[in-house]
């Protein structure tokens with residue numbers, strides 16, 4: 301899979317997430333999250349963030365990155381469900397990251413403090 305193909309994964313996942321808003325929640329995990337509402341989705345984002353942090357600490361010790369990749373995928377997925385619930389998608393985040401290409405992290409931090 302090329303780098304562009306991998307970016308297509310985000311676009312395709314965003315499309316599927318949008319479609320699942322209309323799905324039957326007996327058949328779709330994403331639809332069931334939307335039905336449970338934003339608080340449930342945020343609970344999952346928080347849970348997956350903690351699991352990612354723990355997996356990263358384990359990876360540092362073991363040298364095995366498989367679990368941290370798996371947990372990060374769960375975190376990204378649930379973050380995309382959160383954005384979808386709020387009417388946004390991955391492209392909004394990609395645009396924000398692209399906007400930062402010409403800016404150092406320190407400049408970006410200084411510009412944030414002006415908001």
Ligand SMILES: N=c1c2ncn([C@@H]3O[C@H](COP(=O)(O)OP(=O)(O)OP(=O)(O)O)[C@@H](O)[C@H]3O)c2ncn1[C@@H]1O[C@H](COP(=O)(O)O)[C@@H](O)[C@H]1O
Nearest residue numbers: 313316317320327328329330331332344347373374377378
């Ligand atoms: N990428 C994912 C994906 N990653 C993780 N998960 C689900 O996220 C959940 C992870 O939560 P946990 O490990 O905490 O599992 P859990 O204990 O069952 O969760 P809770 O009971 O606490 O809610 C599991 O049910 C995983 O199956 C995902 N579910 C769906 N997708 C994508 O979303 C698409 C639509 O899914 P459906 O809506 O189910 O058709 C799929 O085709 C996939 O492309």
